[in-house]
Ligand code: SF4
């Protein structure tokens with residue numbers, strides 16, 4: 001049967017990563033997300049399509065972008081750099097080409113699945129020698145399920161181990177298709193209380209928890225990634241609830257990776273000329289994280305910090 005080319009939108013491909021699964025990984029970050037977490041560290045990954053993002057600190061105020069923009073989507077404020085009105089921008093890229101100071105940058109590449117796989121395959125020997133592989137991450141990769149499926153299936157066919165880094169908020173039918181070609185799932189649990197989950201991420205957690213159960217019941221190895229966000233989910237009650245939920249999922253669970261909140265995301269938002277919706281205060285000290293590690297270790301085989 002003739003295979004149709006599958007396209008998707010890639011935010012970035014990073015090589016030799018050690019954080020997103022075992023061994024050395026090639027991590028493919030896709031654009032688009034079903035959630036809108038207030039503390040999101042990757043605002044450039046949220047929208048599904050390529051977009052122009054300003055680096056306000058680079059702007060010299062020359063005004064070239066204003067001259068070339070056909071839709072009036074770009075404005076430049078003294079001292080604040082360029083701003084893009086997403087409703088007006090047609091992504092024609094005239095401003096990106098005109099700016100000599102790299103103050104306007106295109107984020108997101110439209111790629112064929114086979115192009116992504118070709119890039120991943122460059123690292124195949126490193127994967128094999130280190131016990132690594134490819135990790136598909138986001139944004140939320142399952143916002144582009146056919147693209148993920150095509151990449152994962154082709155990688156598996158080439159003997160490359162595969163991991164999926166997901167928030168779990170995706171139709172089960174899509175997840176099930178991808179799981180056929182997935183060696184490891186890294187699954188986010190942000191909050192066990194459904195109302196709070198909706199308050200901080202824009203969606204409830206019912207589908208997420210249901211999908212976690214379904215993945216575990218298929219026996220696909222799964223690690224849970226749990227952000228520790230001060231003022232949002234950092235209560236003993238939440239950790240107890242998450243630990244008991246994960247423990248009940250059985251042998252498929254490999255462990256938990258705790259991801260303590262870090263305030264560096266605020267600098268990224270400033271660089272992009274965006275308001276950070278969750279300033280959240282200082283980063284967490286080891287003493288803040290230690291009790292959470294102890295609590296989870298009573299319920300799961302392994303706990304790491306940083307993932
Ligand atoms: S964004 Fe670039 S082109 Fe526009 S005013 Fe700033 S430096 Fe000039």
Ligand code: SF4
Nearest residue numbers: 069089090092093095
């Ligand atoms: S990409 Fe095109 S439409 Fe969008 S702000 Fe730049 S010049 Fe204007």
